[in-house]
Amino acid sequence: MERGRVVRITDVAALAGVAPGTASKALNGTGSLRESTRERVREAADRLGFVPDVTARSLSARRSFTVGLLSTDSAGRFSLPVVLGAENALVGGELSALLATARHDPVREQHHVRALVARRVDGIIVTGRTTEPREPIRVPMPVVYAFAPSADPDDASVVPDDATGMRLLAEHLVGLGRRRIAYVGGRVEQPASTVRYETLAAELASRDLEMVGPPLYGDWSEQWGRRAVDQILGVAAASRRDGGRLPVDAIVFASDQLARGGCDRLRELGVRVPDDIAVTGYDDWEVMSLASRPPLTTVDMQLERLGQRAAELLIAAIEGEPTHGVERLAPRLVVRASTLGDG
Amino acid sequence: MERGRVVRITDVAALAGVAPGTASKALNGTGSLRESTRERVREAADRLGFVPDVTARSLSARRSFTVGLLSTDSAGRFSLPVVLGAENALVGGELSALLATARHDPVREQHHVRALVARRVDGIIVTGRTTEPREPIRVPMPVVYAFAPSADPDDASVVPDDATGMRLLAEHLVGLGRRRIAYVGGRVEQPASTVRYETLAAELASRDLEMVGPPLYGDWSEQWGRRAVDQILGVAAASRRDGGRLPVDAIVFASDQLARGGCDRLRELGVRVPDDIAVTGYDDWEVMSLASRPPLTTVDMQLERLGQRAAELLIAAIEGEPTHGVERLAPRLVVRASTLGDG
Numbered sequence: 001m002e003r004g005r006v007v008r009i010t011d012v013a014a015l016a017g018v019a020p021g022t023a024s025k026a027l028n029g030t031g032s033l034r035e036s037t038r039e040r041v042r043e044a045a046d047r048l049g050f051v052p053d054v055t056a057r058s059l060s061a062r063r064s065f066t067v068g069l070l071s072t073d074s075a076g077r078f079s080l081p082v083v084l085g086a087e088n089a090l091v092g093g094e095l096s097a098l099l100a101t102a103r104h105d106p107v108r109e110q111h112h113v114r115a116l117v118a119r120r121v122d123g124i125i126v127t128g129r130t131t132e133p134r135e136p137i138r139v140p141m142p143v144v145y146a147f148a149p150s151a152d153p154d155d156a157s158v159v160p161d162d163a164t165g166m167r168l169l170a171e172h173l174v175g176l177g178r179r180r181i182a183y184v185g186g187r188v189e190q191p192a193s194t195v196r197y198e199t200l201a202a203e204l205a206s207r208d209l210e211m212v213g214p215p216l217y218g219d220w221s222e223q224w225g226r227r228a229v230d231q232i233l234g235v236a237a238a239s240r241r242d243g244g245r246l247p248v249d250a251i252v253f254a255s256d257q258l259a260r261g262g263c264d265r266l267r268e269l270g271v272r273v274p275d276d277i278a279v280t281g282y283d284d285w286e287v288m289s290l291a292s293r294p295p296l297t298t299v300d301m302q303l304e305r306l307g308q309r310a311a312e313l314l315i316a317a318i319e320g321e322p323t324h325g326v327e328r329l330a331p332r333l334v335v336r337a338s339t340l341g342d343g
Numbered sequence: 344m345e346r347g348r349v350v351r352i353t354d355v356a357a358l359a360g361v362a363p364g365t366a367s368k369a370l371n372g373t374g375s376l377r378e379s380t381r382e383r384v385r386e387a388a389d390r391l392g393f394v395p396d397v398t399a400r401s402l403s404a405r406r407s408f409t410v411g412l413l414s415t416d417s418a419g420r421f422s423l424p425v426v427l428g429a430e431n432a433l434v435g436g437e438l439s440a441l442l443a444t445a446r447h448d449p450v451r452e453q454h455h456v457r458a459l460v461a462r463r464v465d466g467i468i469v470t471g472r473t474t475e476p477r478e479p480i481r482v483p484m485p486v487v488y489a490f491a492p493s494a495d496p497d498d499a500s501v502v503p504d505d506a507t508g509m510r511l512l513a514e515h516l517v518g519l520g521r522r523r524i525a526y527v528g529g530r531v532e533q534p535a536s537t538v539r540y541e542t543l544a545a546e547l548a549s550r551d552l553e554m555v556g557p558p559l560y561g562d563w564s565e566q567w568g569r570r571a572v573d574q575i576l577g578v579a580a581a582s583r584r585d586g587g588r589l590p591v592d593a594i595v596f597a598s599d600q601l602a603r604g605g606c607d608r609l610r611e612l613g614v615r616v617p618d619d620i621a622v623t624g625y626d627d628w629e630v631m632s633l634a635s636r637p638p639l640t641t642v643d644m645q646l647e648r649l650g651q652r653a654a655e656l657l658i659a660a661i662e663g664e665p666t667h668g669v670e671r672l673a674p675r676l677v678v679r680a681s682t683l684g685d686g
Contacts, residue, residue, distance in 0.1 A: 080423060099430055
């Protein structure tokens, strides 16, 4: 392909027949020039494909118009949508996004933070792999934490509102007449496992309902979802063939991956979803929630919106209006066949 | 958290008790200074957490030390590992990566390209969602295309070597004694579907083997993988119960998602994998290849390595040694239970 040289303001000025200073004023909308002169310069700039030099703008504004996106997540499962949402909002604000992925390596993270400071970014958005609070970074510019909140409550963080997500699921299941509900979480040390259980149990208690059995914790795999079904049904699956009653009429899984494994296992055992047991997931990760048989009723954490919101808060902070504390972003209930059936 | 102001070279100079120009020379390793002076300045810089201003370095070097990462992929399934690999290599080269995601929107892509030019990036890496050739971008700096090659053969592109990937799979299956092999692709208009079939058929032909039936094309879903199994087995599944012979002893799927659906369906039909029919996938997308029952023998396209290689070629081009044409990166065969069994 053809590669032209960079078009400079002097080229535009020459084509328009004005001095470089005049061309600059015409394009920046400054100075007192005749409108016809401005138009001539603008036409020349369009014709040559002139693009203003942001570096020059930075020097005069004492801002770099650049924001750092620091991600600790290599798999990208959760941080990628956050990063995309943030990038989207930054572009809308005429800012550029410097990507820095630390891959759970503190040394690498330190290197990235120093590099972003050296670039004189106007601010930094920090995203994480889980919703566990993380150590804040110490830099001389505004920072907003997205998905993984800062451990310092004085910092600005945006996190998904898991409590509301579970409340929506509980209302949905109870509204469908389900009363005997079991819960399957992922790793026991993660808030995404435990907070979801506590909210669900509290929500049911407020309706004089009790959870069936204790919460079951394992990991975040489909395999654990399948094994958890065996634990919940116990010998019931065998006795069912003798007309035995199932011990639950709904299972709430803390992720779509778990729920998908659960649906597979229930089908293998001859248990109908949702007729016998309704199933819910969490995340609305479509390769899981849509591929599941049946497709999953789940909660969409709105991660892109979350990234966007973090960018909005950061832009406000850069412009002198910082916020403090944790903002929780309401998720969205997505209803599919695993609770409603085909009907 | 505490937010200090930016530490300047004048602060370092004051603490070290030298002139700012001396401090600058000491940190840059220029000028003729006593080693003890250099050390005193370095200690002062460390103590204050001084970070040199890259903007200043850019102005003197006439380079921005920044590279654009232009991605057209919103889901990120393929482009994310490429972006991560590139970012990794760039950081090693002391470059920063400006992220720009176009989301299949040509207008957005144009906006991003202009913004990257305005930022005076030293070069741009363009990644895509599929391996179909794409229109080149026209910018006055070096560009390398990764995953999706440029339609202009004079440009530099790095793509996965699908032919080698299929050759490795064919050798593996034939080596295991499989002779009656069927193929299931994704979308018929995509090279990832068709090139893989053609290579497989040619490889078998070179060993005097023929494919069983024509290639079956559909989409990239697990559901299509399941339906394709029904098409291949036809009435055979029914006749098998009468001791009928299966029409194939291996099915090569063009993706892990397809293969996973295929394994699910074979299990439901009572066909044993790999004893009756060996199954292979493509991509080594672990949420599919490891979650499949059994786990999938597949091909890892080494997408991170591919992004890294694109960054290496771009850095070389920036330093005055451009390459031209398409470089194919060899993939890696990953052998698991879907061909080997538990044994």
